[in-house]
Amino acid sequence: MAASDTRPPSPRSPVTRPVTARVPAKVNVQLAVGGRRPDGFHDLANVFLAVGLHDEVTATPAESLRVTVEGTDAPHVPTDHTNLAARAAIALAARHGIAPDVHLHITKDIPVAGGMAGGSADAAGALVACDALWGTKTSRTELLALCADLGSDVPFSLVGGAALGRGRGELLTPLETGGTFHWVFAVADGGLSTPAVYRECDRLREETGAGATVDDVPDPEPSEALLTALHTGDPAALAAAVTNDLQPAALSLRPALAETLRAGADGGALASLVSGSGPTCAFLAKDAEAAQDVATALAASGTCRTVRTASGPAPGATVTTP
Ligand SMILES: C[C@](O)(CO)[C@H](O)COP(=O)(O)OP(=O)(O)OC[C@H]1O[C@@H](n2ccc(N)nc2=O)[C@H](O)[C@@H]1O
Numbered sequence: 469m470a471a472s473d474t475r476p477p478s479p480r481s482p483v484t485r486p487v488t489a490r491v492p493a494k495v496n497v498q499l500a501v502g503g504r505r506p507d508g509f510h511d512l513a514n515v516f517l518a519v520g521l522h523d524e525v526t527a528t529p530a531e532s533l534r535v536t537v538e539g540t541d542a543p544h545v546p547t548d549h550t551n552l553a554a555r556a557a558i559a560l561a562a563r564h565g566i567a568p569d570v571h572l573h574i575t576k577d578i579p580v581a582g583g584m585a586g587g588s589a590d591a592a593g594a595l596v597a598c599d600a601l602w603g604t605k606t607s608r609t610e611l612l613a614l615c616a617d618l619g620s621d622v623p624f625s626l627v628g629g630a631a632l633g634r635g636r637g638e639l640l641t642p643l644e645t646g647g648t649f650h651w652v653f654a655v656a657d658g659g660l661s662t663p664a665v666y667r668e669c670d671r672l673r674e675e676t677g678a679g680a681t682v683d684d685v686p687d688p689e690p691s692e693a694l695l696t697a698l699h700t701g702d703p704a705a706l707a708a709a710v711t712n713d714l715q716p717a718a719l720s721l722r723p724a725l726a727e728t729l730r731a732g733a734d735g736g737a738l739a740s741l742v743s744g745s746g747p748t749c750a751f752l753a754k755d756a757e758a759a760q761d762v763a764t765a766l767a768a769s770g771t772c773r774t775v776r777t778a779s780g781p782a783p784g785a786t787v788t789t790p
């Protein structure tokens with residue numbers, strides 16, 4: 469603004485150069501699933517750990533909203549307004565009464581429909597990238613509320629690190645971690661639908677006669693042993709405490725995952741579990757060197773499409789452009 473210009477400053481200072489955000493994947497080190505609520509969701513005790521596999525979302529000014537995707541899994545990602553990143557941009561623009569005219573380019577490295585919150589990562593990335601591009605200066609509290617509307621995992625993709633998620637997973641309490649945990653991920657051919665896995669969990673519970681609603685299933689609680697293991701950074705103690713209530717459902721829908729889990733355990737993993745709703749399998753290793761050994765064994769086993777190593781905790785959605 470010129471020195472003689474007495475107009476009040478604009479409340480927004482949009483930028484015209486592209487803004488890129490980097491967002492991590494997650495693994496659930498504890499996923500305790502309560503009964504089905506009347507709204508169809510399940511209450512959770514969901515202990516998230518962000519790990520260093522990342523998507524990037526670049527937001528550039530455009531005539532209208534447009535999404536492009538690059539990466540091995542790109543053909544499986546929608547580029548219309550159902551893309552979670554597009555929905556995030558629309559929600560943020562609506563919140564500020566502006567048009568969502570932006571080109572979102574997603575560089576996808578997180579497996580699609582793999583139980584590692586890939587779509588959620590892109591939504592959180594789009595929110596922080598668009599907020600910086602549009603100069604909308606949305607408060608953290610408002611961003612978290614927008615995230616929660618977009619999906620249960622999206623708030624965690626924004627904050628990263630480690631956190632306990634209550635409610636349907638959107639009510640977060642950050643957790644201190646005492647060290648770095650080394651993971652190996654076995655990526656399966658094809659994804660699993662998250663609602664289908666929750667439905668299968670309910671079906672298996674009903675099959676045992678126990679019932680599957682909030683009236684039948686005890687409230688899910690975080691494990692003290694697991695929280696202590698995260699706090700002290702002890703991989704052996706964490707391995708002894710990891711649990712995933714969706715694992716039987718994922719295995720029921722994809723029985724071949726049992727072989728993947730066995731191959732990782734045979735390769736020396738301290739713990740082998742399905743990541744969230746699957747079908748990615750996660751293996752906790754003693755250290756970086758042991759993770760390489762587990763990765764080599766999994767690759768040789770022929771029980772998965774690709775093997776990745778990553779450590780956590782990793783930071784949440786972060787703008788990386790100056
Ligand atoms: C399996 C996890 O990834 C673990 O972190 C999440 O619970 C799933 O989170 P998400 O993919 O963000 O899920 P949302 O987009 O919120 O919900 C998709 C569907 O998953 C089921 N769902 C999800 C979360 C939850 N606490 N209970 C549920 O039953 C519901 O059928 C819902 O319609």
Ligand SMILES: Nc1ncnc2c1ncn2[C@@H]1O[C@H](COP(=O)(O)OP(=O)(O)OP(=O)(O)O)[C@@H](O)[C@H]1O
Nearest residue numbers: 551552580581582583584585586587588590621662
């Ligand atoms: N940006 C996106 N990236 C990936 N999938 C998307 C995206 N937007 C919408 N989708 C749709 O969402 C579905 C689930 O994809 P996603 O990769 O988020 O699953 P997920 O990682 O298993 O999710 P979660 O771990 O949060 O349950 C995909 O099959 C795809 O149709």
